[in-house]
Amino acid sequence: MPVKKILSLALVALFALSLGACGDKAKGPAEAALKAAEEAxxxxxxxxAKLIPDQVAAAEDALKQAKELFQKKDYAGALSAATAVADKAKGLGAAAMAKKDELTKGWEEQAKLLPNMIGAIKSRVDILSKSKKLPExxxxxxxxxxxxxxxxxxKTWDEASAAFKEGALADASAKAKAVKKKAVEIMNTLGMQIPAAAKS
Amino acid sequence: MSDEQKKAPEGDPTDATQWHVVQKGETLSKIAAKYYGDPSLYPTIFEANKDRLKDPNLIRIGQKLRIP
Structure with a gap:
């Protein structure tokens, strides 16, 4: 084999080895970053997850993609993706607190409004049940x-109240919303006035 | 009508108390017929408004009555 060809083959081999070495150097930091991101x-x-399930799911998805990059030996990509996941994870805490405040505030109004609506409906239904003839x-x-x-x-309001006491704020809020919607529907059927807070 | 409903302050957006403003020619029986279909249920309206009605036969135009 000519010397020139041997030298070029050696150069190519050296280059490939150096790339491999760089890859091996990047593997450690990428692995550490993935571990740190997963822990965070x-x-x-x-x-x-109880308060901002979509954001948590997005962060989990991003972690999964970072791991896939690592599996494909794209260590630079995995490192960058893992760093992004760690940032997302940090933001989740603040986002969850903000959501909790929002849901708690909303609950306070529902806790006054909905028992009033249920009470008014019950009163009217009880009276109409005694009526000899129903109104127009x-x-x-x-x-x-x-x-x-x-x-x-x-029943749903009792479930909502129990969920709130257990700290399941998103569930409590969703149930309260359903109660309000149904209560408005019933009041309209009975020809009753809808409270101002239920119109929003 | 619950005690809470009777005590709920007017103007409170969470208040679900049902109100009727007395019109000319109305009696408690006619108001009962309008809301309940049955004029004989007028004592229910009178009971809910004892803080403002002394006599079920004496109501005034413009008077605001609770309708349970």
């Missing part, structure tokens, strides 16, 4: 519908 994410995940615009079928609706919102 796991630290606050359980609590944050209301028939027996609609009244029965209002009674079933009342039972449903009473």
């Amino acid at each position: 994410l796991n630290a606050g995940k359980a609590e944050a 615009g209301l028939d027996a079928a609609k009244l029965d519908g209002a009674k079933s609706g009342l039972a449903e919102i009473t």
Whole structure:
């Protein structure tokens, strides 16, 4: 084999080795960054998942992609992606706290409004059940519908209150929203006035 | 009507108390017929408004009554 060809082959081999060495050097930091990102994410995940499930899912997805890059030996890519995940994880704590404040504030109004609405509906349904004849615009079928609706919102409100006491704020808030919507529907059926706070 | 509903301050956006403003020619029986379909249920309205009605036959135009 000519010397020139041997020398070029040696140069190519040296170059490939140096690339491999660089890759091996990048592997350690990438592995450490992935571990740190996973730990940061796991630290606050359980609590944050109840409040901001979409953001937590996005961070988990980003971690999965960072790991895939590592598996493909793209250590620079994995390092960059893991750093981004760690940043996301840091932001989750603050975002969860903000959401918690928002839900708690919203709950306070619902906790006043919804028992009032349920009480007013119950009172009206009880009276109409004693009536010899129903008012204009209301028939027996609609009244029965209002009674079933009342039972449903009473049950759901109890569940919402229990969820709030357990700290499941997102669940409590969603249930309260459903109660409000159904209560407005029932009040409209019965020809009742809707409280101002229920119109928003 | 619950005690909370009776005590709820007017103007509170969370208050679900039902109100009726007395119109000319109305009686408690007519108001009961409007909301309940049954004029004989007028005592229910009277009971809910004992803080402002001394006599079920004496109501004034413009008077604001709770309708349970």
